[in-house]
Amino acid sequence: GCCSLRVEHISLHEQKDGKEYVVVFDFLGKDSIRYYNEVPVEKRVFKNLQLFMENKAPGDDLFDRLNTAIMNKHLNELMEGLTAKVFRTYNASWTLQQQLDELTNPDDSMAEKILSYNRANRAVAILCNHQRSVPKSHEKSMEKLKEKIDQKRENIQDMQRQVKDAQRDAKHGSVKEKVVYDKKKKTLERLKDQLMKLEVQETDRDENKSIALGTSKLNYLDPRISVAWCKKYDVPIEKVYNKTQRDKFRWA
Structure with a gap:
């Protein structure tokens, strides 16, 4: 990035939000996604950047004497195989x-x-x-996922009622009724596990949309x-x- 950084990509602030010598990076990166970062630097670095920006137009290279060949040669001298x-x-x-x-x-x-x-x-x-950028299909897919979650919650409520009834029947019932109770309990646990997975999927998908x-x-x-x-x-x-x-x- 050093070789393609232009004067218009940074601004210098001796004081900003209580911090000294702040360099603000603001430019469009890969796929036209904005990059914005505020970085406090040492006074010497700040002063050097001021010198590099002197008498330059916004579209000029900040490090005009640097290119990728020079940079990689320097890095390789420091350690073999070292690149940006x-x-x-x-x-x-x-x-x-x-x-x-x-x-x-x-x-x-x-x-x-x-x-x-x-x-x-x-x-x-x-x-x-x-x-x-957030995919166009994101909102629709989230709606479908929410519908699945709502349906699963309804299924759990229904199964909880069934488990309660089966538990009552199994207390004084036959072996068969106890087996039914155990089966319904396992079904309820499976439904709860499925709900948890759907909720995690919803969180994951929303957090990673952009x-x-x-x-x-x-x-x-x-x-x-x-x-x-x-x-x-x-x-x-x-x-x-x-x-x-x-x-x-x-x-x-």
Whole structure:
């Protein structure tokens, strides 16, 4: 990004919201998604940026003496194989690991663990500015999901009444009536589990409506972190990577 940063993309503030030497980044990134960030910097960095902006038009390059070849040559001199992408990969992978450790509860259900994984992945996508416009179909799909949830709640209420009646009959009834009671209890538990999965799905879908999770997952995250997480919390790898992705990351 350094090589394509233009003067119009930043503004400098000696004081902003109680902070000193703030650089405001404001520009359209990939897929015309706005990137906005306020970053306090050291005084020396701030003064240097002021010098770089002197006598330049808004459309001029901020670092006009820098290009990708020069930058990559410099980085490679510091460490063999080091490129600008390595910093992004490191920050993304570190953020994923930190978020997974913070969000995952070993006692959670499978659906809740996947929600935690997606939330960790979302933190990475936000860090990398992998946003998207909300899909046109989002509202309609959410309505359908809400209908399913409402229907499932009605089914649970109906089954709760049936369980109550069956429990009463089983107290003084035959073996057959006790079997019926046990079956209805299991059906009620299954319905509750289905409702929980639908509610988690609703939360997950709504939270990720404007985030593109796939880009960072495929290009900027070390897959060994996801594989280790799956093993640690007994999550099938298929829940995290589809077949194409599993083939790509077979080495991990």
